[in-house]
Amino acid sequence: MKMKTILAGATFLMAAAPCAANASIIVPFNCSSVASSSGCLFLGNINGNDNIFNPNSYKQAELVYNVYNNFVPSARPNITLNYLFDSNSTSGLITGASTSSGTWSTPGYVIDYMAVKAGNYFSLYKVADLSSGSWSTMDIPHGKNAKDLSHIVFFGSEAVAGVPEPATWGMMIAGVGMAGGALRRRRARQQLRVAAA
Numbered sequence: 001m002k003m004k005t006i007l008a009g010a011t012f013l014m015a016a017a018p019c020a021a022n023a024s025i026i027v028p029f030n031c032s033s034v035a036s037s038s039g040c041l042f043l044g045n046i047n048g049n050d051n052i053f054n055p056n057s058y059k060q061a062e063l064v065y066n067v068y069n070n071f072v073p074s075a076r077p078n079i080t081l082n083y084l085f086d087s088n089s090t091s092g093l094i095t096g097a098s099t100s101s102g103t104w105s106t107p108g109y110v111i112d113y114m115a116v117k118a119g120n121y122f123s124l125y126k127v128a129d130l131s132s133g134s135w136s137t138m139d140i141p142h143g144k145n146a147k148d149l150s151h152i153v154f155f156g157s158e159a160v161a162g163v164p165e166p167a168t169w170g171m172m173i174a175g176v177g178m179a180g181g182a183l184r185r186r187r188a189r190q191q192l193r194v195a196a197a
Helices: 002-016 058-069 168-194
Strands: 025-030 039-042 084-087 100-105 109-118 121-130 132-136 149-157
Touching: 025 058, 039 058, 058 121, 109 132, 121 132
Parallel strands: none
Antiparallel strands: 025 039, 039 121, 084 149, 100 132, 109 121, 109 149
8 A cells, every 4th residue: 555655646746746857747637548539648758668667668657547547536447558569660550650640550460559649748548459540649739730740659469360150160060061071972983983993
């Protein structure tokens, strides 16, 4: 319990203090939940580093969000970010690079969270196990013009081939049975020809 209190206090101190270390800081009035359509706004940067002490680490953003949700009921439940890749290190993931909107596609992977980075902020979104979609920087504070995208970080897992439905199993078994029957009839005909010769 003491550790949670210490972490919670540290998070709120970080939110109240200037961003000296450029750590991920939740912007409370722009975060009800990562599952909301506007996601959750953070001040700072995010990358694929898994060192929680790195100020730009996705693990730090995960920790800050999970501590935050101890105080904001709408933010629950805790999140777990499984880094896959980002648009700077893996080409071909997005359209609209260096603009304020576009699409993304990750064939062979299922995305459950993504972070859109522009300017001094990033928005973290829960995207409901998708392999493609659209992105925008409209949820990131800007003046009259939307901020151009810096990068997008994707979190999720490799796609797993689905388990066949019962009807599919039935068709596969029937097909194997029919192929076996045809093979048996063919062998029987060949044996009759050999016997007749």
